Amino acid sequence: NAFGAYYDAVDFLEAISARRIDYDGVHQQWTPNELTLTVFTNHLLGTIPDSTEREVVRQALSQSPDITVEEVSSLSQQSRAVYSLLAGGDATQAREMLALLPEAARETLQRLSPRAALGQLKARVFLMVDTGDTYIPFVESRKLAKALPKDMRV
Numbered sequence: 001n002a003f004g005a006y007y008d009a010v011d012f013l014e015a016i017s018a019r020r021i022d023y024d025g026v027h028q029q030w031t032p033n034e035l036t037l038t039v040f041t042n043h044l045l046g047t048i049p050d051s052t053e054r055e056v057v058r059q060a061l062s063q064s065p066d067i068t069v070e071e072v073s074s075l076s077q078q079s080r081a082v083y084s085l086l087a088g089g090d091a092t093q094a095r096e097m098l099a100l101l102p103e104a105a106r107e108t109l110q111r112l113s114p115r116a117a118l119g120q121l122k123a124r125v126f127l128m129v130d131t132g133d134t135y136i137p138f139v140e141s142r143k144l145a146k147a148l149p150k151d152m153r154v
Contacts, residue, residue, distance in 0.1 A: 001126045004136045007143035009109040010098060015137045016040055017085045017094035023139040033134040037086075044082045047105040053079040061086055078102060114144055124154050 006012045015021050016037065021030045041061065048054040053075050060067045060083055072083060081100035084093065098106070110116055125148055129141035145153065 001128070002141070002144075003128050004130065004133045004138070004141060005114065005127055005144050006136045006140035007113065007147060008115045008140070009113045010106070011143070012136065012140055013040060013085065013109065014091060014094045014098065015140075017088055017097070018091040019088050020091060021137040021139050022091060023143065026139055030137055031134060036135050041086050044086060044101075044105075047102060048076075048079050048082055050076070050079070057083045057086075115147065118147055118149070121149070121152050123152070125152050126154050 015030060016032045019030060019032070021028055045054050045058060048057060056067060056071055056075060057079055060072050072080065075083065077100055081097040084097045085101075089097075125144075127141050127145050129138045131138045
């Protein structure tokens with residue numbers, strides 16, 4: 001059983017960044033829950049190797065008056081990408097910023113994705129989802145359901 005499952009962590013992160021879900025005819029604004037933002041913020045901040053830059057991004061995200069636009073602009077490409085993903089933008093910008101993350105960070109997101117483990121399933125899968133879910137976009141469960149082998153669907 002899975003309640004509000006996601007299929008692909010990269011797509012999920014794109015929805016978080018764009019504050020929007022787009023899939024199979026569904027196009028709507030989506031506001032992620034604060035817990036979802038916190039989890040992804042902590043994960044992405046952890047990909048910034050420089051502790052000073054990590055702290056600048058953290059403070060900029062909290063809209064600290066101590067951080068200037070110039071300070072954010074002077075960050076490394078990776079740190080600016082993390083900031084842009086978490087600060088929010090459109091889907092195109094989110095995809096561009098995701099591409100700027102280090103390969104290891106993108107690989108981790110792929111490993112965290114159920115998409116990567118579908119071939120290991122040995123049981124039937126029950127998916128339950130609420131279209132008003134603010135933790136995970138409901139379309140992620142739809143993607144997972146569609147990708148399940150037919151004999152694993154209920």
